[in-house]
Amino acid sequence: MRRGTNLPWVRDYNQGVVLEAIRLGGGVSRVEIASKTGLTAQTVSNIVRRLLTEGLVVEGERPFDGGQRRVPLSVNREARSAVGVQIDVDETSIVVLDLGGHVVLRRRCATDPEHRPLEVIRQVAEEVGAVLDEAGAERGNVLGVGVACPGPLDHRTGVVFRPPNLPGWDRVHLAEALSEWTGYPVIVDNDATAAAIGERWSGGARGARNFAFVYVGVGIGAGLFLEDHVFRGATTNAGEFGHITLDPEGPACHCGSRGCVEALCSPGRVVSAVERRIRAGEPSLLASRAEYGFAEVCRAALGGDALAGDEVRRAAYHLGCGAVSLVNLLDLELVVLGGKVLGTVAELYRREIERAVEERTMASGLRRVRVVLSQAGEDAAAVGAASLVMHTAFAPRQAGLERADLSQLTPVGPSV
Amino acid sequence: MRRGTNLPWVRDYNQGVVLEAIRLGGGVSRVEIASKTGLTAQTVSNIVRRLLTEGLVVEGERPFDGGQRRVPLSVNREARSAVGVQIDVDETSIVVLDLGGHVVLRRRCATDPEHRPLEVIRQVAEEVGAVLDEAGAERGNVLGVGVACPGPLDHRTGVVFRPPNLPGWDRVHLAEALSEWTGYPVIVDNDATAAAIGERWSGGARGARNFAFVYVGVGIGAGLFLEDHVFRGATTNAGEFGHITLDPEGPACHCGSRGCVEALCSPGRVVSAVERRIRAGEPSLLASRAEYGFAEVCRAALGGDALAGDEVRRAAYHLGCGAVSLVNLLDLELVVLGGKVLGTVAELYRREIERAVEERTMASGLRRVRVVLSQAGEDAAAVGAASLVMHTAFAPRQAGLERADLSQLTPVGPSV
Numbered sequence A, B: 001m002r003r004g005t006n007l008p009w010v011r012d013y014n015q016g017v018v019l020e021a022i023r024l025g026g027g028v029s030r031v032e033i034a035s036k037t038g039l040t041a042q043t044v045s046n047i048v049r050r051l052l053t054e055g056l057v058v059e060g061e062r063p064f065d066g067g068q069r070r071v072p073l074s075v076n077r078e079a080r081s082a083v084g085v086q087i088d089v090d091e092t093s094i095v096v097l098d099l100g101g102h103v104v105l106r107r108r109c110a111t112d113p114e115h116r117p118l119e120v121i122r123q124v125a126e127e128v129g130a131v132l133d134e135a136g137a138e139r140g141n142v143l144g145v146g147v148a149c150p151g152p153l154d155h156r157t158g159v160v161f162r163p164p165n166l167p168g169w170d171r172v173h174l175a176e177a178l179s180e181w182t183g184y185p186v187i188v189d190n191d192a193t194a195a196a197i198g199e200r201w202s203g204g205a206r207g208a209r210n211f212a213f214v215y216v217g218v219g220i221g222a223g224l225f226l227e228d229h230v231f232r233g234a235t236t237n238a239g240e241f242g243h244i245t246l247d248p249e250g251p252a253c254h255c256g257s258r259g260c261v262e263a264l265c266s267p268g269r270v271v272s273a274v275e276r277r278i279r280a281g282e283p284s285l286l287a288s289r290a291e292y293g294f295a296e297v298c299r300a301a302l303g304g305d306a307l308a309g310d311e312v313r314r315a316a317y318h319l320g321c322g323a324v325s326l327v328n329l330l331d332l333e334l335v336v337l338g339g340k341v342l343g344t345v346a347e348l349y350r351r352e353i354e355r356a357v358e359e360r361t362m363a364s365g366l367r368r369v370r371v372v373l374s375q376a377g378e379d380a381a382a383v384g385a386a387s388l389v390m391h392t393a394f395a396p397r398q399a400g401l402e403r404a405d406l407s408q409l410t411p412v413g414p415s416v
Helices: A007-024 A030-037 A041-053 A117-135 A174-182 A191-202 A261-265 A267-279 A294-302 A306-330 A343-360 A377-394 B007-024 B030-037 B041-053 B117-135 B174-182 B191-202 B261-265 B267-279 B294-302 B306-330 B343-360 B377-394
Strands: A057-059 A073-075 A081-087 A091-098 A103-110 A142-149 A186-190 A211-216 A220-226 A229-231 A334-338 A370-373 B057-059 B073-075 B081-087 B091-098 B103-110 B142-149 B186-190 B211-216 B220-226 B229-231 B334-338 B370-373
Touching: A007 A030, A007 A041, A007 A073, A007 A377, A007 B007, A030 A041, A041 A057, A081 A117, A081 A191, A081 A377, A091 A117, A091 A377, A103 A117, A103 A377, A117 A142, A117 A174, A142 A174, A142 A191, A142 A377, A174 A186, A186 A191, A186 A377, A191 A211, A191 A220, A191 A229, A191 A334, A191 A377, A211 A306, A211 A377, A220 A261, A220 A306, A261 A267, A261 A306, A267 A294, A267 A306, A294 A306, A294 A343, A306 A334, A306 A343, A306 B306, A334 A343, A334 A377, A343 A370, B007 B030, B007 B041, B007 B073, B007 B377, B030 B041, B041 B057, B081 B117, B081 B191, B081 B377, B091 B117, B091 B377, B103 B117, B103 B377, B117 B142, B117 B174, B142 B174, B142 B191, B142 B377, B174 B186, B186 B191, B186 B377, B191 B211, B191 B220, B191 B229, B191 B334, B191 B377, B211 B306, B211 B377, B220 B261, B220 B306, B261 B267, B261 B306, B267 B294, B267 B306, B294 B306, B294 B343, B306 B334, B306 B343, B334 B343, B334 B377, B343 B370
Parallel strands: A081 A142, A142 A186, A211 A334, A334 A370, B081 B142, B142 B186, B211 B334, B334 B370
Antiparallel strands: A057 A073, A081 A091, A091 A103, A211 A220, A220 A229, B057 B073, B081 B091, B091 B103, B211 B220, B220 B229
16 A cells, blocks of 8 residues: 655755755855745755755855855765775675765775685675775765665665676575674665666766666666656565566576576676687687686777677677666666676777667667766776765655654764 | 745645545544654644635544544545546546545446547546536546546647557547537646546555556556655656567567567457467467457456466466566656456566566565555556546645646535
């Protein structure tokens, strides 16, 4: 049954709207905020006063020809920070983000794939502490830790369920354990959804109401922002773009289906395809190498190796076909592409997706769907994980009384 | 830029929530509504008083052991009605729906595919008047006319853009023309989205927060209900499920792409495939017939004709593969199947989709995704079009000041 809403929700919602207007339109005034948000001057004025008191916003200089209502406002970047962690099978990335969406510090550390989940989480907890020390972050201003990892998982409880791309993790209570060991609230989301929130919070999707972040890591997923809200679906596992069927009779996928996007074009599959063709005797610059991964295949492709180029382009082509389904199904205005492993072929992938979207979607001819690279680059999921914390604390939520959760994201430090 | 919200919005939202609770839980009391919606007893009481004054709700008998707060409430079915129209290439269906979601009257009439759009709309306007007379509907209680037709179209303006499945309709101002000729407000939506709203309003998706209506008509589409709200996307053309790519190198689709769901399993493609194989000399009960359509192919398939059965099952199989993508991408709890042409093979299609969803989605093993047939049967889109009017007038809307549109759906008749 749908839940009702109430006045505190309206207050929080409008405060989120105003803070977003200030964040995205640096130097915006109360008058401009009222005009952009449709809120009355009085409402905007009250909310700004609250934000100033809480130290989240600062005033610039009063303009020569205007009163208080024309004073430029901007967020107080140092007022809050959030930690973002991306856990992958062999590496953990950690970033510290300020309230303005700027990365204060980033660090990567190798994780041993042989380690058990709790050992990995223990190591992450130590790294989080070290990174916060190094960043000189005021501990009382740290809202919490966001974690991005492969799904399936339950965003609401922070439990990770046997992700195919995180072997050995089976019903791991990630949020609970990491929260205990860091002392901060922890929120977990899948890597692609986190990346989408990051791009909306501080990247190239600011202001986009309907977009997808196509995330290429060990696996492939999509984070969905629909009608101005992150969309997670019935069990918070929406966005399994890697398991859209592209060829019902195609190669078996580890998910149990066949011909999924991931089975056709994950980085691992590209490498396997190159290996297979080299073993079959086809010529390639890579033939003389004992071992190579996706990065080497991409370099070979860009260096003119025909076989590597062929397989990279085929993967990009299939990714483009998947993007066509995504755009047709969700009527998106924007597709953002990013992820840890894309590296040197990011632009090649982007162009291929753009071409598919331009040539093959229902939208082609009627309107233009932008296809861009993530501004967060290879750290998209880690930046997204930190943004997830900011988003949970500050973004306007959908109505409904039950959803006012995660109120623990209120720092108790000196600035409050 | 995101828009703020205000107190009148909260009032409307909660009124929508309460009306929905009464509609879906016939005989529910104020106490039960408060418990189900999370609203306070006072808020529920105020809203119910307003609904009683407006005549939208009626009280049953006071129970022996309870006070006013335990009086059963139900919607006053006759208080409002809405007309639903489905326009297809060769036929128009019209229904009259009451506030309880019951079909008061239904009618079909042939439309000449040679007629120009404005002639068709003129004919529809006359039929709407005749149907309302026949239903004995109090004109002052008629909220408006909903129209479902193939997309692409602009739901916001009611303009239809060259739908591939409605030849000759090119930028037709459908809502404007029909409103002028009927005297009622008119809302236009694509057939699948309308069908989804209908199923949520009065069918088997009551209470479902995340579901899709897979609509099989001349074309194939999906209506999406995400997080309790109908989802229309950036240009109100979301749900082009028929143009998910199932085979990038497959048969050309009229949309400009290849191997789309629609290109592989629209009813017309099934008939073409049967014709092709019969011409190639394969045996079939249909070989002796000069002319046959999808209905005849389905009857032959159910009658044991191997060739027809083969093609019908292949179409259902591909539809199932598309549904797997849909469920994986959107993490749905429910898929509803329906549409005008499904007829006798509806259950066969349903089983095939259910099997694909059970065997091939990421959700399999973790949770159960239901696959059901539409309760509205072949009239799903027409019932949906009428529900669209009810939904627009009464359903809780997402927050945001700009979206309080279509306020013209307030009857000025005697009951108000």
